[in-house]
Structures are given as structure tokens and as C-alpha cells.
Amino acid sequence: MQRGAAQVARPRPAGDGQAHGRAQDPRTGHVVAFYPEPVARLIDALQRLPGIGPKTAQRLTFFLLKRPAEEVRELSSALVAVKERIVYCTICFNVTDQDPCRICADPGRDSGLLCVVEEPNDLLAMERTGEFKGRYHVLLGALSPLDGIGPDDLKVRELLSALVAVKERIVYCTICFNVTDQDPCRICADPGRDSGLLCVVEEPNDLLAMERTGEFKGRYHVLLGALSPLDGIGPDDLKVRELLLRLEDGPAREVILATNPNVEGEATALYLAKLLRPLGVRVTRIARGLPVGGDLEYADQVTLTKALEGRREIS
Numbered sequence: 001m002q003r004g005a006a007q008v009a010r011p012r013p014a015g016d017g018q019a020h021g022r023a024q025d026p027r028t029g030h031v032v033a034f035y036p037e038p039v040a041r042l043i044d045a046l047q048r049l050p051g052i053g054p055k056t057a058q059r060l061t062f063f064l065l066k067r068p069a070e071e072v073r074e075l076s077s078a079l080v081a082v083k084e085r086i087v088y089c090t091i092c093f094n095v096t097d098q099d100p101c102r103i104c105a106d107p108g109r110d111s112g113l114l115c116v117v118e119e120p121n122d123l124l125a126m127e128r129t130g131e132f133k134g135r136y137h138v139l140l141g142a143l144s145p146l147d148g149i150g151p152d153d154l155k156v157r158e159l160l161s162a163l164v165a166v167k168e169r170i171v172y173c174t175i176c177f178n179v180t181d182q183d184p185c186r187i188c189a190d191p192g193r194d195s196g197l198l199c200v201v202e203e204p205n206d207l208l209a210m211e212r213t214g215e216f217k218g219r220y221h222v223l224l225g226a227l228s229p230l231d232g233i234g235p236d237d238l239k240v241r242e243l244l245l246r247l248e249d250g251p252a253r254e255v256i257l258a259t260n261p262n263v264e265g266e267a268t269a270l271y272l273a274k275l276l277r278p279l280g281v282r283v284t285r286i287a288r289g290l291p292v293g294g295d296l297e298y299a300d301q302v303t304l305t306k307a308l309e310g311r312r313e314i315s
Contacts, residue, residue, distance in 0.1 A: 039065075093138040093155050095120045103127075103136060107186065110134040110208060112170045112179035118142045133208060175246070177222040177239050179204045187211075187220060194218040196253040200243065200272065202226045202260060210258065218256075221246065226264040227271060235271065243272075247279055254282040261288050261306075 039061060046057035064072055088094070089101035096102070103109060113134025117123050123136050139154045172178070173185035180186070187193060197218030201207050207220050223238045235241075247255070255276055259265035273283045289307035290299055299307070 088138075088140075092123075092136045093140055093158065094123055094136060108133075110179070110204075111181045112204065131212075133212070172224075176207075176220045177224055177242070178207050178220060192217075195250060197256070198247075198252040198254070199256045199258050201258045202265065202268070206258065206260075223259075223268070226259055226268045228264045228267075238268075240272070240275070244275065244279075247276070247281065251279070252281055254284060256284050256286060258286045 042061045042064070043054070043057045046052055046060050047054055052060070064075075085097050086095050087097075087099060089096045089099055089104055091100045091104040094101050094103065098105075110133050113132075114137055115123075115126060115132060115134055116137045116139065117126065118139050118141060120138055123138055126132050126136070137155070137158070139156070141149055141154050143149060143151065143154070169181050170179055171181075171183055173180045173183055173188055175184045175188040178185050178187065182189075194217050197216075198221055199207075199210060199216060199218055200221045200223065201210065202223050202225060204222055207222055210216050210220070221239065221243050223240065223243070225233055225238050227233060227235065227238070255272075257269040257272055259268045259272075269285055273285075276283050287306075287310045288303065289310050290296070290303065296304070
């Protein structure tokens with residue numbers, strides 16, 4: 001060899017302590033053998049993750065090589081812990097470190113309201129809103145004939161079982177007619193609630209909306225509907241008689257009519273007020289007005305009228 005000529009380093013043979021692996025060149029797509037075997041293994045493993053291609057896998061690998069060993073061990077430990085300790089809830093199939101998961105084990109969730117989602121991430125997105133107080137069922141995927149994913153690959157049978165369980169286990173509270181998995185319901189069974197304050201609502205969902213405010217500490221009565229002559233719904237189709245009997249057994253000092261601010265809700269409130277006044281109980285109607293963040297120019301005439309009627313002095 002001539003002096004000064006560049007020397008080309010040749011790969012060491014296998015078994016010399018410098019094992020070489022094979023990886024895909026992100027620019028050409030060709031498999032190359034320039035990486036040590038542990039590096040090639042990590043690149044290959046990272047490429048199997050969703051959304052990570054060869055180039056990203058290599059970038060992540062070399063990023064990890066630059067990090068302190070303790071940090072990499074912590075990541076490795078976290079991955080192992082997730083695989084060993086995280087399971088699917090046997091009720092809703094959410095990922096959890098306890099079975100049943102915290103949502104299924106929460107007695108405060110509405111068992112009569114079931115939200116079906118594809119993946120645990122979708123459940124998390126729903127929970128972030130803070131608005132949904134029911135329970136969940138995770139399918140762990142979606143139907144995709146092109147990918148060979150059919151009903152048998154999803155938790156459809158388990159969903160049907162959950163629906164049957166809801167139908168079999170959920171009843172109406174015999175006192176307030178809220179949906180419940182125990183009778184009386186938790187609100188009626190709570191000795192800390194104010195028995196002298198009764199809020200009348202149309203549906204169980206309205207009760208749930210009131211409870212979310214955290215302001216009302218009385219008891220409820222659910223009518224299971226509203227008067228609607230056009231739909232053939234009269235007083236006998238609602239829990240009106242049960243309301244009167246309830247007030248006779250344990251008279252309240254105030255009944256709050258919290259029916260919806262529409263034609264049916266107004267008609268129901270007026271009808272109930274006429275029935276209740278002879279009982280000597282104070283009857284009130286929930287206030288109405290402009291919503292927070294609303295503009296006057298977009299408010300309807302009825303809303304503006306009620307807002308004016310309900311005006312208060314600023315102290």
C-alpha cells in the first residue's frame with residue numbers, strides 16, 4: 001500500500017465483541033449493516049410503534065444514546081411496569097391498574113347512562129370534559145372489513161351483556177323516581193339531605209344537571225316527562241299523583257319547580273303550582289335569563305322579558 005493512501009476500515013468478523021445488526025436506511029429504504037446489534041434491535045423495535053417510521057426510529061434511538069443511563073433505565077422500567085401492572089377492566093375494558101377500574105368502582109357514577117367508545121384514549125378525552133357522569137364501555141377498536149376486523153374482534157358481546165345488565169339492575173327509585181341500582185337511591189337514602197326542600201324535574205338527566213352544580217342540598221322528585229297534549233301526555237302519564245302523596249306523607253316547606261323553560265315545561269309548572277298551593281307549601285320556579293357569555297342582540301323576546309322580571313339590585 002502506498003504511503004499516504006486512505007485506509008478503509010473493514011467490519012470486524014462476528015464474535016469479536018463488536019456484533020453488527022441490520023437496519024433500514026431511511027433515505028433509500030435499503031437494509032444496511034452499519035449499526036451495532038443492540039442499536040439495530042432498538043431501531044427495529046421502535047419502528048413497530050404506530051406513527052414511527054425508520055427515520056424517526058433512528059432519531060429516537062440516537063437521542064436515547066445521548067441521555068444519561070439512569071434516565072434510559074427509568075424509561076425501560078416504566079415500559080415494563082405498564083406491561084406487567086396494567087390490565088383491562090373486566091367490566092368496561094378501560095386500561096387500569098386495579099380491577100374493576102376506578103370509574104366502574106365509583107358509586108357516584110350514573111349506572112343508567114352508558115357511553116360506548118373505541119379506545120381507552122377516547123374515554124380519557126370524554127373524562128377531560130368533566131361533563132359526563134355515567135359509565136363507559138370500550139370496544140378496543142372499530143369495525144374495519146378491509147383490515148379484517150369484525151364484530152368478533154371487538155367487545156360487542158360484552159357490550160350487549162352490559163346493556164342487559166343495565167336493564168336488569170337499573171330501576172326507578174320508589175321515592176323520587178330517579179334511575180338507580182339501589183332502592184331507595186343514594187340521594188333519598190342520604191340523611192344529610194334537606195327533606196324540607198324538594199326540587200321537581202322532568203327527567204333523571206335534569207336531576208344530574210342540578211347535582212353537578214353542587215349547590216342544591218335538598219331532595220328531588222322526577223316526573224319522568226312533561227305535559228304535552230299534542231303527544232297525548234297528560235297528568236296521569238307523569239309521576240304527579242306520587243308527588244302529591246309524597247307531600248302528604250312528609251310535607252315540605254318549599255317545592256322548586258325546575259321543569260324546562262319551553263312550552264311543555266311551562267305548562268307542567270303552572271299545572272303543578274295550581275295543585276300544590278292548596279297544600280300550604282311554598283311553590284317557586286327556577287329563574288331564567290341571559291346565559292353567561294351571551295349577547296343581548298341574540299336573545300329571544302321571552303328570555304329578555306324573564307331577565308328583566310328577575311332583575312335584582314346590585315349591592
